[in-house]
Amino acid sequence: MDLELKEKVVIVTGASRGLGAAITKYLSDEGAYVLAAARSESDLRSLQQYNDKRILPVCCDMSVKEEVSGLADMACNEFGNLHGIVNNAGIAPAENSLDSEIAVMENTLKVNVIAPTIIAKTAARHFVNKSQRGSIVNIASTSGLKGKASLASYSSSKGALLRLTESLAAEWARYGIRVNAIAPGAFETSAQAAVLENADILKARLRKIPQRRMGSPEEIAPMVAYLLSPISDFVTGACFVIDGGEVSKL
Numbered sequence: 550m551d552l553e554l555k556e557k558v559v560i561v562t563g564a565s566r567g568l569g570a571a572i573t574k575y576l577s578d579e580g581a582y583v584l585a586a587a588r589s590e591s592d593l594r595s596l597q598q599y600n601d602k603r604i605l606p607v608c609c610d611m612s613v614k615e616e617v618s619g620l621a622d623m624a625c626n627e628f629g630n631l632h633g634i635v636n637n638a639g640i641a642p643a644e645n646s647l648d649s650e651i652a653v654m655e656n657t658l659k660v661n662v663i664a665p666t667i668i669a670k671t672a673a674r675h676f677v678n679k680s681q682r683g684s685i686v687n688i689a690s691t692s693g694l695k696g697k698a699s700l701a702s703y704s705s706s707k708g709a710l711l712r713l714t715e716s717l718a719a720e721w722a723r724y725g726i727r728v729n730a731i732a733p734g735a736f737e738t739s740a741q742a743a744v745l746e747n748a749d750i751l752k753a754r755l756r757k758i759p760q761r762r763m764g765s766p767e768e769i770a771p772m773v774a775y776l777l778s779p780i781s782d783f784v785t786g787a788c789f790v791i792d793g794g795e796v797s798k799l
């Protein structure tokens with residue numbers, strides 16, 4: 550199926566590894582140009598080797614507003630236009646909420662909510678100024694659907710990202726800008742290292758998932774591509790859960 554993503558320009562944050570790297574590769578395979586943002590320069594350089602004509606690595610710290618606010622302009626300057634955003638960068642600090650510093654919450658909100666908001670707003674201004682349609686995909690989490698113990702900052706931030714998705718979708722539909730979210734369950738990335746490296750914890754974790762496995766990063770990318778594509782033009786304000794059945798059985 551032609552997703553009509555050829556020559557389209559997309560920003561993917563958190564592209565240096567995990568879900569973001571898989572999404573970047575998939576979009577470049579579809580013929581899109583990808584501005585791939587993260588902090589780790591060496592990981593981004595390796596990713597660029599996958600398709601150096603279509604992947605542009607950009608070092609950017611999502612907790613620094615000044616760095617984040619320049620990404621949309623950078624994509625336009627480098628590739629001549631901008632069509633889509635994938636707000637994927639995220640952190641999930643494990644915390645004991647009785648003792649954890651408020652700085653944990655502040656930093657999590659900066660990376661998981663404020664940065665996606667800034668990128669969405671700067672991209673939307675570009676779409677409106679150019680009178681063109683645009684698509685924004687926010688990578689949330691099933692932890693944003695319900696609060697989870699030891700993840701107060703993370704669950705709060707992903708819940709906020711889901712409400713942000715709905716609000717912006719409702720507000721910007723009149724401009725032809727679509728905003729959707731994906732809520733992954735457990736995926737095999739470095740974010741799950743503590744689970745993957747301990748056989749007992751992993752066994753207990755998999756028991757909660759009807760398919761008895763974690764997702765692989767490549768299983769997120771096609772849904773992202775669908776949401777960026779004009780073929781999903783009537784889809785906005787939605788959240789797609791990809792979790793091997795974990796949420797549906799609760």
Ligand code: NAP
Binds near residue numbers: 637
């Ligand atoms: P990951 O392997 O830990 O990768 C996180 C990505 O975010 C990296 O590319 C990292 O790049 C980037 N990042 C983190 N902090 C950043 C900062 N301050 N500035 C710029 N980039 C930053 O995580 P993942 O599993 O691929 O997760 C991707 C997204 O999916 C996240 O939003 C996560 O919450 C969500 N998610 C994941 C799972 C899962 O099970 N894996 C489940 C639900 C939701 P640098 O370190 O190079 O900056």
